Amino acid sequence: MPVFLNASDADFEATFAALLGAKREDSPDVDDVVAGIIADVRARGDAAVIDLTARFDRLQLTPETLRFSEAEIDAYVAQVPEAERAALELAAVRIRAYHERQMPEDAYWTDESGAQLGWRWTPVSAAGLYVPGGLASYPSSVLMNAIPAKVAGVGRLAIVVPTPDGVANPLVLLAARIAGVDEVYRIGGAQAVAALAYGTESIAPVDKITGPGNAFVAAAKRRVFGKVGIDMIAGPSEILVIADKDANPDWIALDLLSQAEHDESAQSILITDSADLAKAVSAAVDKHLETLERRAIAGASWRDYGAVIMVNDLDQAAALSNRVAPEHLELCVADPDGLAEKITHAGAIFLGGWTPEAIGDYVGGPNHVLPTARSARFSSGLSVMDFVKRTTLAKMTPAALRAIGPAAETLAISESLEAHGLSVRARLDHLNE
Amino acid sequence: MPVFLNASDADFEATFAALLGAKREDSPDVDDVVAGIIADVRARGDAAVIDLTARFDRLQLTPETLRFSEAEIDAYVAQVPEAERAALELAAVRIRAYHERQMPEDAYWTDESGAQLGWRWTPVSAAGLYVPGGLASYPSSVLMNAIPAKVAGVGRLAIVVPTPDGVANPLVLLAARIAGVDEVYRIGGAQAVAALAYGTESIAPVDKITGPGNAFVAAAKRRVFGKVGIDMIAGPSEILVIADKDANPDWIALDLLSQAEHDESAQSILITDSADLAKAVSAAVDKHLETLERRAIAGASWRDYGAVIMVNDLDQAAALSNRVAPEHLELCVADPDGLAEKITHAGAIFLGGWTPEAIGDYVGGPNHVLPTARSARFSSGLSVMDFVKRTTLAKMTPAALRAIGPAAETLAISESLEAHGLSVRARLDHLNE
Missing domain, CATH: 3.40.50.1980 (Nitrogenase molybdenum iron protein domain)
Structure with a gap:
């Protein structure tokens, strides 16, 4: 059985913290083996x-x-x-x-000192x-x-x-x-x-x-x-669905299971303000688990790491979701765009009941390589940005160097980096000759 | 003495490859000690x-x-x-x-299927x-x-x-x-x-x-x-200066030394098409090394890892620089903007003789935390992008799901992910009712 939580319960905070902190994956220590393999490939x-x-x-x-x-x-x-x-x-x-x-854009501009700055x-x-x-x-x-x-x-x-x-x-x-x-x-x-x-x-x-x-x-x-x-080191993945009373419980059950069927250490979480929906989704999950081809995997994931969380309102749902920082977040609510504004950490958001997470896995357009295991707090899904890099550009004029060079010299001296300071000073002296 | 190379010499390729591959840093294996410290802090x-x-x-x-x-x-x-x-x-x-x-921009658009896509x-x-x-x-x-x-x-x-x-x-x-x-x-x-x-x-x-x-x-x-x-794991840093015959040898010597004075494992490289300039810079470096406060560090860096490379023309200089992928690249040439166009890998470019690298260390504006040890081949300097993350957005309409849902179902089935397929199929069936 998955965890059933109510955000109004006295012990909610402790149980929710345990859910967040649950170690969902054995990490076999293969590091020595891998070090040997890498050395072998480098040598031979x-x-x-x-x-x-x-x-x-x-x-x-x-x-x-x-x-x-x-x-x-x-x-x-x-x-x-x-x-x-x-x-x-x-x-x-x-x-x-x-x-x-x-695709990011290049930039190159002239600032008020006359210096040209930018990146490519x-x-x-x-x-x-x-x-x-x-x-x-x-x-x-x-x-x-x-x-x-x-x-x-x-x-x-x-x-x-x-x-x-x-x-x-x-x-x-x-x-x-x-x-x-x-x-x-x-x-x-x-x-x-x-x-x-x-x-x-x-x-x-x-x-x-x-x-x-x-x-x-x-x-x-x-x-x-x-x-x-x-790119990132992928960990166990998760889906979090926020749903209101009018959501379709069978669809949500399938969405939760489409994460659970990946991996026994996957995590599927439903947060809702409707007790009726919570019950209906839970029943629909159990029903599908009777027949699903990958029911052993999906069932273990749901049993060990699944959670259904009752909240008072959708603001509370967004706040809890932000603490989870889920890889996939579905907003099956009447105003998904409004709720999305309140989400600060998530790999991908699927808005509204017509957007099952599986669309995003295949044909939606956005990338399905997404930050797992709460890493959406600090990282993004795969993108074009992973395959480009930025070179910064700076070009001084004599006037620009006169304006800002002395400050650079002062800071270089304060950091005891004499040659840094001299490289600026030599040019300033030339300008003053 | 630093290495003196000429790109026309028969053994140039081997010597240049050795320069690129030189291991410039002892990496003491402190990993076990660090693992113990981290465990201690987690526990106590x-x-x-x-x-x-x-x-x-x-x-x-x-x-x-x-x-x-x-x-x-x-x-x-x-x-x-x-x-x-x-x-x-x-x-x-x-x-x-x-x-x-x-600061990157958000995007949200409607595509030809009627789906709304974007990111925040x-x-x-x-x-x-x-x-x-x-x-x-x-x-x-x-x-x-x-x-x-x-x-x-x-x-x-x-x-x-x-x-x-x-x-x-x-x-x-x-x-x-x-x-x-x-x-x-x-x-x-x-x-x-x-x-x-x-x-x-x-x-x-x-x-x-x-x-x-x-x-x-x-x-x-x-x-x-x-x-x-x-952010990145910083390695030993480097400067590469491409200079032509009209560059000021004393300024370039100081720029090379402002990298060398950081660290004995820093690397300073001059590439030029002028034998006279190469000699003059080398002499100026030696002169400054007599008096520089950090001459012990800078001298060791220049002696062990410094290099002066003669090339036939500046195109060849750019090609060699791209193989180095330097952290800092100075273009002290008549047309620095034109030469910059030929640079494919560098952390930061400093254009023209009035732009010593030290300006970039302090007051230029671009970041001085840059990819070291050839990692400009695949990474960028520190930026606002290191402190933001992207959440992708997708919102299907019934029409959009009709248009692209069947392909998602086909691919889910081909990957043996039944619940993925069912989560799309259940919605499509509802639309067809």
């Missing part, structure tokens, strides 16, 4: 990647077969049924259109995308990672996707092709992250690595951070 | 922070004296000479004006800023970290700054006050990072931690990443 390159792939994926590769050939991709892609191809293409068009609006954005030259193999190999995630990179102007985009026992997912390869991915390697785990970060004889290094993965992949990304850029 | 809170401060900073605090009182800050601030106060205030005004232009930016609620103590305690860095946070709208900004033997830097406290910092704690090291990330009885936790520090601080930031957001 292709040979290490091939050995590790034989061991973990039961697949014997050669330097020539590390990468899918275009002909191989053609053959896999040809297996995809037309309906799925069309759906992926619609998704790609919508995701691209949304992300094209995210440039794309990362090469990026690598980790795609999990097996059951969690989601073609939608390929689109969500690859399209922002290509919109940003990344010149070279490589995918690594493990193919245990040699089994590849045709939809993943089709998504890679639709998104314009340049290279696809059939490797995974920490060895794939190491190969992307440091390069091997057959795999050129990249500058940035994104994409989800298991504990080994997460540990490897954390370790190569600094050598290359990484 | 204030008591652990107080014990560790007594041990490392030789300073006995109590829960009441962990934080500087306003009266204490008043007293320190009153010691600052007027010239330094005025210089800090000018710097603050200019930094604020520059960063105010960085919100500030991080609470941020912590690490300020090193002792010699490397730079008031300018307080401004550079704190002002973007306040411009972003961060509600609560706390500084931690160690005060070994109880000695505080009045300029740091003045900079904190000018920048509008809310709380200043006299603690440092991994214990300060842990206190900010997890909170203690006397220190409320924050959501994001920025600011430079030593190996212990860097290891602690890496460990708390995920629990809170962090």
Whole structure:
């Protein structure tokens, strides 16, 4: 049974704090193993990647077969049924259109001292995308990672996707092709992250690595951070639904379950001001859990981490939601836009009853790679911004240097950085000659 | 002696690659020590922070004296000479004006399906800023970290700054006050990072931690990443100057030394198409190294990591610079704006001979916290963007759901996520009733 809470109860604060603080994931300490794998790939390159792939994926590769050939991709892609191809293409068009609006603008202006100031954005030259193999190999995630990179102007985009026992997912390869991915390697785990970060004889290094993965992949990304850029380290994900009395309980039950079915450590929370709705949703969840294909996973998630919270009003619901900082937030209320104004921390907001979270997973347009485990307090979902970087610009004139140079000299001297001060002074003296 | 290279030499590529790959910093493995400190602070809170401060900073605090009182800050601030106060205030005004232009804009639009899509930016609620103590305690860095946070709208900004033997830097406290910092704690090291990330009885936790520090601080930031957001992990920094025959060799020598005087592992590189200039700069560096206060540090940096590279033309200079991806890039050439167009990776560009890098350290306006150790390939300097996060918005109408819902259902089924598909199907069925 999930937790049922009432914000008016005396022990609410303690129970809610426990819900927020609940550790929802075993983090196996794989760091030593991963350190060894990274060192091996740095030392032995292709040979290490091939050995590790034989061991973990039961697949014997050669330097020539590390990468899918275009002909191989053609053959896999040809297996995809037309309906799925069309759906992926619609998704790609919508995701691209949304992300094209995210391209930041350059700026360059002259201030009152006469100095020219500004910045310019440039794309990362090469990026690598980790795609999990097996059951969690989601073609939608390929689109969500690859399209922002290509919109940003990344010149070279490589995918690594493990193919245990040699089994590849045709939809993943089709998504890679639709998104314009340049290279696809059939490797995974920490060895794939190491190969992307440091390069091997057959795999050129990249500058940035994104994409989800298991504990080994997460540990490897954390370790190569600094050598290359990484996106967030994904944790267990969550959905929070705020609903009023007129919401459809069956729809909300399915929305809660669509998060719960991902992972036993996922969390689904309903906050409502209607006791009737709370009961109806809870009953609908139980009903669907009798038949859902992934009922074992979804049931465990709902039982262990699910919560239904009664509040006095929707302002209180927004305040509690802000403390959760959910990855996904659905506002199934009469005035979702008004309520959204009160949300300060959330990865993505789905407004109104016609917007199931699953729309956002596939075809809405916004990215589905979102900050998990309360990290929406300080981070954002994946975007074009993850694949560009800013260079600041400053250009002084003699007049500008006269105006602000002496202050720089004063501060340099106060920080005991003599050469800093002299570099300004030498120019000021020249102007005064 | 620094390295002298000529891009036309047969062995240039190998030597340049060695220069790029040179490991410029000992990274002492302090990770186990830091893990112990973080665990101690999590377990014992204030008591652990107080014990560790007594041990490392030789300073006995109590829960009441962990934080500087306003009266204490008043007293320190009153010691600052007027010239330094005025210089800090000018710097603050200019930094604020520059960063105010960085505030990103919200967006919300209706697409051709009738769906409303967009995003909203919100500030991080609470941020912590690490300020090193002792010699490397730079008031300018307080401004550079704190002002973007306040411009972003961060509600609560706390500084931690160690005060070994109880000695505080009045300029740091003045900079904190000018920048509008809310709380200043006299603690440092991994214990300060842990206190900010997890909170203690006397220190409320924050959501994001920025600011430079030593190996212990860097290891602690890496460990708390995920629990809170962090900025980059700073590495050894560098300046690269591209200069033509008409550049002033003495100014360039001082600019190279203003990087070298920071740190023995700093790197200063000159690239030029003029053999005469190369010789003149080299001689000027040697001359200044006879008298500079920090000549031991600057001399070691120049000797071990300095480089002078001759090229055939400035296009080649830009291409080499892009491989270095320097933190600071000066373009002391006749057409700096034209050359800047060819730069794809750099933290900050200083255009023309009137713009010494030191201007950017203090009063230019752009941030001086910049990507080091080649990370300008994938990351940007500190900005307002580090203190805001994006929430994406999606709102379907019945018509929009009819248009794009079936594709979402198809993809959900292809990924074996039944509840995802059902959450869309239930709504579509309702529309078809």
